[in-house]
Amino acid sequence: MTTHTVSSGSFMISTRKPEIMQAFLASCVGVTLFDQNAGIGGLIHLLLPEPPSMDLSWNPKVCAAISIPMFINELCRLGAKKERLQACIAGGALIDPISQADLALDIGGRTAEVAQLILQREKIPIRQIEVGGFFSCCIRLNLTTWETTIEPFVVPTPRATADDYTRPTVRQINDAIEELIPIPQIALKIIRMINDENSSFREIAGEVLQDQVLSARIIRMCNSVSVNLAMKVDSIEKALLRIGEKSLVLMALSFSMNKFIAQASRGYSLCKGGMFHHSVWTARMSAKLAEMTSKARPELAYTAGLLHDIGKVVLDQYMNGAYPLFYRQLQIQGSDLTTAEKDLFGISHTDAGHLLVRRWDIPESIGEAVLHHHEPDKAGKNRPLPHLVYLADLLNSRFVPGHQVNRIDSSLLRKSLEALDLDIGNLPALLADAPAY
Template sequence: MNCIHNEYIPTGRFRVSKQSAQIFQAILGTCLGVALYDHKQKAGGLIHILLPSPLGNTDFQPDTPEKYASLGIPMLINELRRMGCTTKNLKATIAGGALVGPVSRMDLGLDIGGRSANIACRILEEQGIEIISSETGGFFACTLALDLQTGETQIAPSWETAFDPDDIAQAPDTKAILATIDTLKPIPQTALKILRMFNQGIHSLDDISKELSRDQVLSARTLQMCNSVLFSGVIKIDTLKDAVMMLGGEMLVKSIITTALESYFNQIGPSGYSLCKGGLFFHAVGVACLAEQIARQTGLAPPWQAYTAGLLHDIGKVVLDQHISDHLPLFFRTLEEEGHSIVQAEEEVLGFTHCRAGVILAKKWSFSDALTEVIRHHHNPEGAKHHTNLVEIVYLADQIVGSFFTGFDVDKINALHLEPIIKKMDLDGASLVRFIDDLPLDRLTQESPHDTANAG
């Protein structure tokens, strides 16, 4: 009996292997996946491409060149050549590049996935590599898998699952979901107090440091976060005093809240809203970073507030994740076959939405009215009566991250309001591409998917 290991290829990365009992997988929305395999050498690789090519001048040296089709595919080919493969024997499969969700003029104008696919085809043709299968474009996310033992590739819907009506579990009642809200381990009170102190402007750096030092576990994990790529990356921070001096108050508070939320999201079960382990947290960080960029570019909300709102917008999914695993087949079918939004699917399958659960948590934890409004309306920005700019910023960030990092969060892209909001914010396609290009891929590192091994 052979144990086959499934390895998830993160966005902007590639992997190669030779004669290995492995299956490489990439979950693709707007991103593009390219799998190459040499049957003579029994070697191959898979790349998960974010964008067509680098922005700016030709002398630009990106930190992560493999996230671009124009740079990453040649890197993958060269790596396989070093393993003894030849372009004559390599065969290619291409997938992804979808226009996920309703198509707007903005989608068609950008056509990021389509341009990535064109570049991929051109490079492969120039190298004399045969494309044996190509399924690009369309409107649905998919998974591209490469079996390193056989060279076989498979392209399938990301949420494909068997559905047997006889296996439908009884939906939880409202009392059970409310009970879960009470039993989940909350965000640490220290982090919530620091968040309120910072939002209300009644703090000093000494106050924040003293408050944080009272929670030794949170302090230690915050220092780890401060040394991550997202917050520092190159400067070694050993003490809270160093963190205050080197990062400043706002960055320190961001690291505290991000650390606290990572712990909260760790309560997600082995199956549910995310197609990869830790996906909901990675999605939250991506939305937070992008919302901060949009707020800074547009001046429509304080960047710090936008970051926090993006980080917290999906807290209700942790509650519903405790109940949804028994209903996944029906939930996925409701999303795909019946065309419901995620909020509609939640209401139909569970009788409760993550927005509703999130608002209950927001009130329980004394979040500001602005944060509560974002949690309530980030799927329907037209319903927001107050703090509309902040709600729209998080909605836009949520939709973009959902398009390019599909495996993080089982959600449906709802582009209904994208075009008017982008126009209202005076943004254009180039701005959106730059936002995507600036996302911290090293921080958005996915672990293996839930099913990491199977017997064959």
């Protein structure tokens, strides 16, 4: 049965068909609404309880106070009757390990409360509610039966033991690096030009225009529903005019890295394309943080966010044999991801990623973000960039779960906020403009 994932800060509506809608929830909240008689229903994926400010530049669908009434109105416009609607609510968890920031903000708890209040005000019965707790979950709406299921979402339990697991040697790690599909030369060129403050986006875009494969993918993306341009784009020159030089360059960089990141498909990814989706979301959030704080150029932060987990591509092939031990360390012992990796592989994905960065001669400013994004205080002169990526990565683990195996030490959050001249109160505004995945 076809399954559609509803991204954060959006809703999806459908008539009856043999398909499923789902959303992966951590601190965020999911609400299903359906009119069984009319054969129509949908799922909304919420990040915040109410608008963070009067500024209208953020996405209104992330906030329960605004988006749930929009969701109800759209269902009724498409044929549902409000008096027949029924609801289910899930999410709003405090994800372990819990930080003081989680307790102070309680974004998920307040979002769930606002959702309940709106549904009660609209006299829509809530058939099922599972909010709070300490674990991620997945909410699913069956579009044939209109049944909603809410199930815990954790790293899948291993089916086998790891009695015969042997830690890879240094030589095996080096051989794994040698055997990887290299990233395209155009990607390396874009990365180096982005790092060079003397290179303009016009110059970088000029390099992209010469790559026929990338140009074709960008044209196809510009004509997709997700971009939603008013006019059909049939040439790379028109794409450049429509989306601008900066967007074209960052889109080209993401596309050029896709094939390389997709090599990590067996161990870390929890769904098809999980690693790539996680990398792009983290890249976009890193860029937004850079814009908010002026601590780094947004395009440099985007690049660092996109590359931050490239070391997982090296270690991914060893995950199958080590998975039971890996599961035990993360889920039972509560180890940080890099600690578990060092115990089992002899090297963390951050160290492996730094080996790749040095091999490809990628600028050290980006290399420090790859190496230190789990421990940003250890970075040298380029310290703001690792802090930007750490915060983006942490927000991803809290609000966009379900893409890949990850566990981040949230006790470093306050230090990162201080390093970026932010405080906990800035997070709702940041989430209001969070990218969809």
